[in-house]
Amino acid sequence: MLLSALGAIYPPARILTSRAELAPYECDALTSFRASPRAVVLAESTDEVVETVRACHRLGVPYVARGSGTSLSGGSLPIEEGIVIALNRLNRILELDPEQRTAVVEPGAINSQVSAAAAPHNLFYAPDPSSQSICSIGGNLAFNAGGAHCLKHGMTSSSVLGAKVVLPDGELVELGGESIEPVGPDWMGLFVGSEGMFGIALEITLRLMPSADRTRTVLSAYESLEAAGNAAAKVVAAGLLPVAMEIMDKLAIEAAEGSVKPGYPEGIEALMIVELEGDHETVDREFEQLLEVLEGAGATEVREPDDDAQRALYWEGRKSAFSAVGWLSPDYIVQDGVVPRTRLGEALAEIGRLSEEHGIRVANVFHAGDGNLHPLILFKGSEEGALERAEELAGEILRMCIRLGGSVTGEHGIAMEKRAFLPEMFGEEDIEMMRRLWRAVDPAQIANRGKMFLPEEELERDEAADPDAAPSSAAVAGTAGPPPGGASSGEARRDTR
Amino acid sequence: MSVRLRPDAVEEAQEALRGHERVLPRGAGTKPALSSPPDGTVTLDVSGLTGIEEYDPEELTFTARAGTSLGEIEAALAENGQYLPFDPPLVAAGATLGGAVAAGTSGPLRYRSGGVRDFILGVRFLDGEGRLVRAGGRVVKNAAGFDLSKLMVGSAGRLGVMVELSFKVFPQPQAWATLTVDCAGLDDALALMGALATAPLDLEALDLEPPGRLWLRLAGLADAMPARLERLEGILERSGERLEGEEEGALWREVRDFAWVAEDAAIVKVALVPKRVPELEAKLEPLAVKRRYGAGANIAWLAWPGERPAQELDELLRSLGLAGVFLTGSPPKPMVGTHRGGAFAQRVKSALDPSGRFPDV
């Protein structure tokens, strides 16, 4: 039934069903979860996407939209009884209007290609996740992606002005508009970061920013990671507003040097890259002030790149750091938590302590300017129980973030990975409200089912609720292995083969 | 006669809310078009829920109760050399933090720094059933759960009653300077704005006073200002009038707080982009409606004459496919023109307010 419905929408070559065609879609960049969908469809028009969603709704088949599959939280993990709607071929930039500073793009458009298209007009698309060379605007929107330069320019949601959206029952709506200032409730703002559970964005209007007149970057070295964290807090407190402020520890530096060879100072414990942007006059003056703050904060070395090429290399080292950690360890967990900026040093020291206590190496590379930590927990999957131990440590780090008044995710989202932590951060009423929202927007619960909320609670709710009231009780599903340090989800299946 | 309720604590607010079938929250009432209750609806006055709960200047964030006046917040920030870059209007009139969020109003400075939506971090609010819900957080970055804080921006008290809000703030610039330039007319002014859009200038504010006057505001280090003004004039290829110091600040405060709007006129905010200005101008010009474009002509502020029915503006905006909202005056419904959201908006509203306690959006 499903296949014939899809057959009415797509030519056979764009419906993937064989083992070999499906296998590569089984996971995203969070490889610890895998699920094989019933089919993958390769959409080439927005109409096809709408028709597909309608068919799914009609047949009660869950779906997962997929951009480039770089989610680090299992966002684009397929649903075994559902389908994957691949959007990567819908990648055109439909319109670029320099005078309004807007671009209209299809959801599969690649982040960095938007900036590339805007560059001739001296404009750029601000959110720059490290994965920008491959991640899609649709995926960015679904996860409210951030990046090194979001410190000044804001996360994805500050750059998404409007979208044409197909709701999970196939109804089309328009949210937001072209203006940078919405009127009425910010529906668009709610949709951004909804992790695919409110529907699929089909045409997205983006805000572009003018490129700065002058950019100056400084790399500073520290004797300890904690010192680097404290230096970041001092820069913020000094009233400087860098566009980016990033920290890497010794392991992350080592990894980057193994990979793209950025040529960072040798033998240091931590480094921080700070970038200022603006007009000549201001940047040059602020730069002096910045150097003073950094030196006052205990930087052992301060270095400005010689030219644009070297600056680019410094950034490349930072941006490929996640992947580069592959040089250090066969397996690792990328964590994503937030702490108040004033407590960065404390948090980093605690991570160091936990790492030692657990005897597990942790590399740190993160957005210091907004307190967004990315501890990378290294382990060897081939060792019995190593994964579980790594997950336990990851869990402790996240709990520390909550304890310090932060968040369990700054930009990678909840999806599969952090479902168990949502209840640690929010109260029952808060989560119940989120569920109510999902149920209202997607009564059949087919959009990205199984993500964000723990299934057990889902089941309890269903038992409590009137079965007739649930539009599609059979469709309530989704169990998975406990996320790192997963508190519950006890008997969920995790096949380690 | 509507019953007024003025709780001092969250629990009281919950009780008050649950005790009535139709409710509309009100801060200080600076935007009466939004906060005046329709017939049969009680006003839940949240102006008693006041106080800054947490403010760490080094962290550049604060959390305050929703009824706290913006004046109080601005004063506390100013003591530490910080400010609200979204530049909320009606501070002097006593506007509250919750009211500013619910009305979704940002001032001229939003051009560069972003609006309320870009600074709000978290919220605690009562939904239509009186349940206390928290969303977002107190840190500057957070991607956990749905972003209900953003939804509260512009919700006009129709999706929930905010009781507490967290925001990030920015350090205050050392110096300000403004250049006003008179262009040959609307087309000339818009063309110049088009050129400015892609120039690396870091303008804090860019307002258009039709037909042809542009207001450009710079901020930053005092030492850097003269050179920047010079370069700006170079790019403009037109000489302008420079303003600095106290006079400059006062001028923008007047703009922000609608001093230019006549007593009997209603303040209406319309969202648009620069390329739509000529069409709107063509319609408004004959009606003698005073107006001003903010945020690089991404917002039109209209002083809708008291004698003209709101209905007329509603139709006018609909014909252009633009969305607007009355902040003051007494329109039958504050939202006018073509609003988006459709089924998504309805469904979200039904989840937040299942029994329809708040007025329709």
Next chain:
Amino acid sequence: MSLPVPIVLRRFTVSLPVLHEIKIHQHEPQAEEMAAAIEQCIHCGFCLPTCPTHVVLGEEMDSPRGRIFLMKEVLEGNMEVEEAAPFIDCCVGCDACVTACPSGVRYDELIVPYRAHAEERRERDWRDRLLRRLIAETLPYPRRFRVAARLGRLARPLRRLAPGRAGAMLDLLPETLPRARPLPELQPADGERRARVALLAGCAQQVLAPEINSATLRVLARNGVEVVVPREQGCCGALDLHSGASARAKAHARRNFRAFPDDVDAVVTNAAGCGSGVREYGLLFKGSAEEGQARELAERTVDVSVFLDELGLKPPPPLPEPLELAYQDACHLAHAQGVRSAPRALLAAIPNVNLLEPDDWELCCGSAGTYNIEKPDVADELGRRKAEALLATGAEAVATGNIGCLTQIEAHLRALGRELPVVHTLQVLDRAYEQASGSPRAASP
């Protein structure tokens, strides 16, 4: 109430070590490299934007990330070789993914042994076998290739009867073949001898563009380099190696072990594909008695551009007229050997040359080995894109470091109605030197 259907989830990371248990370990010495590549892939997708097949086809199976996953499934015994084959076959072998990967995944060290592993377990239909045989038995042998090419040209009128890959093969044959130019066994240095090298002459190149070797010899001589051209040398074996025929590849390699003398400073090559082929000898012979010999030859083999750049180029005289020249990175030079700056440095050293860079340098032109024969559709699309990117630079001529790219780009420029000269890097140098000395021998770009 019906029970929910649980999603069955598996741990990717944990399943990896299983690889070490699989049968191939005992038989295939390259299993370690294969396992390392698979293990090191963190599935980040950074390699997707420069993978030519992913760019053209837009499917995960036709991306490096997808192929690694598929090979892993096959090697672990979860999938049949034949199931994965269409997508593995589609890989150009351009190694762009190796350049792009921040995690250091050596995709090249996975795909090559994998293809050999898979080839033994495949059942190909007779037409397929015939075509592969035809390619393997002609392209590496200059004399046979000449004959075949002539026959092929005769067969052109029958083009429409030869659809698909055989047709594509016919399309690629040049209108006329240049006269064969036998190379001297020894080319002395002009003036003082600064170095002595052996030339790996390349096979298809000798037939299609013998003037490249002549130009190379002249440029080397001018730079004081004595060149020996061992008669006994044969094909480098890259073609066989990359199509999984490792036995045939080894036979070619062994011949070269014997052919190349020890008393040279380096073995130089001007065909990127051959250079990268020889450099893979080490892995090919891994675990065998010949491994040392193989590694030794691989290590001495360098691209002629690198050799000259390191030796120090004798400053070339200016070209008679300014030339807007686009440099096109050959995948087997840029990605497989990491050579990007040396050829640019040589070209930039010629006064009057203005070097231009096309967009998307990482993207393969679609030639890569015999790819334009195996997958004509994808190759055509890639060729078209490359030709467009080159034209967009406003170049008057194109330089590249590989014969395959040269023919492919020429064909696609022609298809766009823009017949720019496409020459080898060494030919540009040659022209500068020769024209200044008034010699009529130089090729004219």
